[in-house]
Amino acid sequence: MGGESRYEIKQEAYVKLALHAIKYSTSAIDGILVGRLLDAGSVQIVDAVPLSHSQIGLLPSLELALIQVEEHFGAQGLSIVGYYQANERFDDDELSGSARRIGDHIFRHFPLAALLLLNSKNLEALLKGRGKLPILQLYTRDSSKNWRKAETGTEEMTRLTLKEPSANSILLDYVSTEKWRDIVDFDDHLDDISRDWLNSDLFQ
Template identity: 60%
Template sequence: MGGEVKFQLGQNPYIKLVLHALKHRVSSVNGILIGRLDDASSTVDIVDAVPLSHSQIGLLPTLEIALIQVEELFSADGLSVVGYFHANERYDDSELGKIAKKIGDHISRYFPQPAVLLLDNKKLEALCKSIHREPVVQLYTKDASKGWRQAGIDASVQLTLKEPSANTVLSDFIATEKYEEIVDFDDYLDDISKDWLNPRLFK
């Protein structure tokens, strides 16, 4: 992808990744972003998020198993892994850490310029007090010479929410404690009857 790159984040994956973090407030969480690239517009459309872990953060064998399964599950629909999301354990930690960068590097084997979304706890807290349209995640992309950088530093990379009302819906989900229903890959490994794709979350 050359020139300006756009990442468009759909409402469902956006809500899902935030709810995953809210369910496990005292630990780091992560997951995989699913989507497709529109070459004509240089836009990466993120259409789903698959919650991965809340206890096995950074274990590449577990990540690799999940990535292989995700690729198999979504490839028939023309979708693939396009990125990664992460929420830090500490509320005041707004930095993309070594583990998140390492996993982002690993995912770049699947998609050459993946999106890495880091939850911004302060923006999330502000949303709980007053609805705004700004996403409560920060986009990071990898520069060949400078490594992982915030999108705000590089004007050629943009992140937008596909649905303008996404934060309103997210706020409603938080108020009704919908995050209690989220299942991640860790939960699935403990109990294979649990569906880590969360097909009924938005029913």
């Protein structure tokens, strides 16, 4: 089933996770993907919730974040549909063990769960106007319960599409105005609970 699924990511989620990675460019970062099932094999990723920029996969804070995300977005008819991560090392484009474990947990509740790994090299090229390669690599679970990459240059790359084609232009606009400074992740919220982990005012 996972091999046939399609994923559409909305502009807000795409920009938010990219800004999270830009703000903490020298750290590993991660977050939760929230969305809905459009049909039997199609998932729409509506929002991204930045989680961490320090201790990726730390169980107590992760569990607390998952509970709050489920409560908030569940009231809107949305579910946790996946997880995203950017690695600490610029040249590291491999999915980490912690990402796979968190993905396994989400998969138990949402069998079309997606893992998105941000490619730092492609993001940098995009920001410098030198590249148009996708900044996100999609992984889904196969029938052997392994997380499998949708290989670049194959039909499977079309399994992850941007809802709004202008998303990269919007991202560049936000970067030019240093909007990435305003991103709050769950780590920041735990340090100061007055900071909004939902980033409600980010796009206003």
